[in-house]
Amino acid sequence: MSPRTWRIGVAGLGTVGGGLLQFLAERPDFAPAGGRAVITGVTARSRSRPRSIDISGIAWFDDPVALATSPDIDLFVELVGGSDGPAKAAVEAALKAGKPVVTANKALIAEHGAELAALAEAAGVPLLFEAAVMGGTPxxxxxxxxxxxxxxxxxxxxxxxxxxxxxxxxxxxxxxxxxxxxxxxxxxxxxxxxxxxxxxxxxxxxxxxxxxxxxxxxxxxxxxxxxxxxxxxxxxxxxxxxxxxxxxxxxxxxxxxxxxxxxxxxxxxxxxxxxxxxxxxxxxxxxxxxxxxxxxxxxxGAGAGPTAAAVAADIADVMTLPTRPVFQRPAGDLKPFVAVAPTRRVGKAYLRLLVKDQAGVIAAVSETLAECGVSIDSFLQKPVEDAGGVPIVLTTHAIAESVLTDAINRIEKLPAVLERPRLLRIARI
Ligand SMILES: NC(=O)c1ccc[n+]([C@@H]2O[C@H](COP(=O)([O-])OP(=O)(O)OC[C@H]3O[C@@H](n4cnc5c(N)ncnc54)[C@H](OP(=O)(O)O)[C@@H]3O)[C@@H](O)[C@H]2O)c1
The missing domain is CATH 3.30.360.10 (Dihydrodipicolinate Reductase; domain 2)
Structure with a gap:
């Protein structure tokens, strides 16, 4: 049997789409498992916009949905972007028409991934999005x-x-x-x-x-x-x-x-x-x-070269691998996760206050924190030029965020405190 040629339709010829065309122009030997990848159709917003790669020999489509469902493509690559609009319409149309889809579109997958996974699995085709997260890093x-x-x-x-x-x-x-x-x-x-x-x-x-x-x-x-x-x-x-x-x-x-x-x-x-x-x-x-x-x-995490390489890796998977569930388990078994309630969130924190330069401020802040049950890990008071007051910084031991919010609300009301205390989390990693 002669190796199969995969006819690819590419929607979007910007940073990533242009990078993909460049990749395939530079790598005519890109033939996973012997099959060849050839771009046979493209679409973008403007046909007349100058492009860094010659697209004159490739069929032009004005409508991404028409490209996605064209009988002349075997695989649809969506590089337009946006959670809705033409990207979503074209990806849905491609999956319904039984075409494998590769996309770099994080907004689309994050906001509509479950519905799209169901369409992909109903059609028995892959929906791949390596480039959507961390660009070229897998x-x-x-x-x-x-x-x-x-x-x-x-x-x-x-x-x-x-x-x-x-x-x-x-x-x-x-x-x-x-x-x-x-x-x-x-x-x-x-x-x-x-x-x-x-x-x-x-x-x-x-x-x-x-x-x-x-x-x-x-x-x-x-x-x-x-x-x-x-x-x-x-x-x-x-x-x-x-x-x-x-x-x-x-x-x-x-x-x-x-x-x-x-x-x-x-x-x-x-x-x-x-x-x-x-x-x-x-x-x-x-x-x-x-x-x-x-x-x-x-x-x-971005850039034409790295991101196009990730898109090409997905194209290689479509050409060579059996299809896996889109999100680890069949789409019918996917459930939205239960989010942890804010009252249950615990972590160490950094609090920065800006206070008037006067006696008794630190005592008032410490008393309020103690009343709220916030345990201090470290404390720093440092004059900083042009800060508009005296900055006081404290870090806490692990504490429920609800307790911290209560303490911040109370500290903000102290007469010597000039603005709402600034909260930053200390990463647990
Ligand atoms: N840039 C990165 O490094 C990077 C990294 C990872 C993931 N991504 C994702 O990859 C996707 C593309 O990003 P990009 O940076 O390549 O975007 P971009 O440079 O803005 O390119 C977008 C392309 O989509 C076309 N387009 C826009 N609206 C359209 C419409 N209504 N119909 C048809 N085509 C339309 C544009 O056409 P014209 O050229 O005619 O204007 C352009 O070719 C996005 O989902 C993005 O989040 C990007």
Whole structure:
């Protein structure tokens, strides 16, 4: 039998789509198990936009759904983006038409993964999304395939390169969030509308997908607790450093007896920890299983080359492998996880206050904390120029977040306290 040629339709010719076309142009020998991958149809928003790769010999489709259902393609690759709109319509149409789908779209999988998994499994075709999490670093395959023999209890990492770049630069150069963001936008490291990244939503999409794969449950984006880095103050980066920490945007999913907690928070990570030492736009992830123990992976989370390589790896899987369930178990058995109630969440915290420079303030704060039952681990009072008051920092022993919130509400009302105390979590990883 002669090796099969797989006719591929690609929707989206931007960073990732352009990278995929470039990859296949550079790798005419890319023939997993002997089968050849050939792009036979493309679509994007504008047909006339200049492209870095010549697409004149490839059939053009104005409508992504028409490409997804074309009898002239065997595999549909969605690289448009967005949780709804043309990306969702085209992926659904492809699956209903019995075509395997490869996508890099984290928003789509995090928000509609269970429905799409059901469509894929009804049609008996794969739905693969390696590039959706950590770009070129294989986190999805790690959980979907390599860790399937273990019981994963948690994942935690840095899943948004833009945020990590901004936090690293703020610390290194002593620059404010707004200044570094503006520069990152000018250099093309951050989008013109940075909300998805700096608001923590992109990392939340990714960790929602990892939680589904790790725990064999339906992706439940609505249950993710999300805080971005837009409120991270340079003052906290400096004070955290004095206490031996770096601030990182940590995305985590933990399974406990109380349920699953999926969270994205700017968090303090001890200097020397691999996540604290992950700088610039890199991504990094710890996966913890009951038998295998801890695994750490680190690598590029974005960019045309790395992301296209991950898409190509999924194309190779479609061409060579039998189909697995999309999220570890058949779609019909997937349930949304039970989220841990806020009152059950426990962890160590960093609290930063800004107070008037007057006698008795520390005593008043300490008394309030004691009344609330907050136990202090360390305490730092440090004059900082231009801080607008005297910063006081304290770290706590592990404590329920509800207790901490009560203490913050009470401290905020003390006459010498100038603003609402700033809470940052200390990462448990
Ligand atoms: N960039 C990365 O490093 C990276 C990493 C991991 C995952 N991803 C994911 O990969 C996907 C693509 O990202 P990207 O960075 O490549 O985006 P991008 O550069 O903005 O490209 C988007 C592409 O989609 C096309 N498009 C937009 N709206 C369309 C519509 N209504 N109909 C048809 N085509 C449409 C655009 O057409 P025009 O070219 O004509 O404007 C463009 O070619 C997203 O889901 C993203 O989250 C990206």
């Amino acid at each position: 986190a999805v395959k790690m959980l979907r395939e390599a860790m399937v023999g273990d019981d994963v209890v948690g994942v935690a990492g840095i899943l948004n390169g833009t945020c990590n770049f901004i936090l690293s630069e703020m610390e290194q150069r002593g620059a404010s969030f707004a200044d570094v963001l503006g520069e990152a936008q000018r250099m093309g490291y951050a989008e013109a509308d940075p909300t998805m990244d700096v608001g923590g939503f992109d990392a939340a999409h990714k960790v929602t997908i990892l939680a589904a794969l790790a725990f064999g449950c339906a992706p439940n984006f609505a249950a993710a607790e999300i805080e971005g880095i837009d409120q991270v103050d340079l003052l906290d980066i400096k004070l955290a450093k004095d206490l031996g920490y770096r601030i990182r945007l940590i995305a985590s999913a933990d399974r406990t007896a109380d349920g699953v907690a999926v969270r994205v928070h700017p968090s303090l990570v001890a200097q020397g920890h691999p996540l604290a030492e992950t700088r610039g736009a890199l991504n990094a992830l710890f996966i913890e299983g009951t038998r295998i123990g801890r695994i750490f992976i680190q690598g590029p």
